[in-house]
Amino acid sequence: MVLSISGVVLLGVIMFLFFRKDGLKVSHAIVCALFGFYLAGTAIAPGIKAGGASLAGLLKGLSL
Template sequence: MILSISGVVLLGIVVCIFLRKDGLKPVHAIIAVLFGFYLASTAIAPSIKAGGESLASLLGGIKF
């Protein structure tokens, strides 16, 4: 657990730096994917999933 949390923090910082510096390039996208995999193994993953599902249902309910 300690390793996965430190990996999430490190990759999160790297992704933020890449996004702010000069956009997201293919190498940066790979790091972002790795960040997602590490984040999925933490305790916050169910909350993120629930938030995503809530946002999807909110967007799905919008009538045009």
């Protein structure tokens, strides 16, 4: 649960930066949010979740 909340916050910040700096329109942000919402209900959602968890584990294992 913590990973999904922090992922949502991170993606929200990135979307906000795109909106402010790169000219992302509000309509584009809404379409992206709806796409993510509907994608979460498909059969590919567990694979995406597993990929995100794998990436998080990889990033956690890196020592800078």
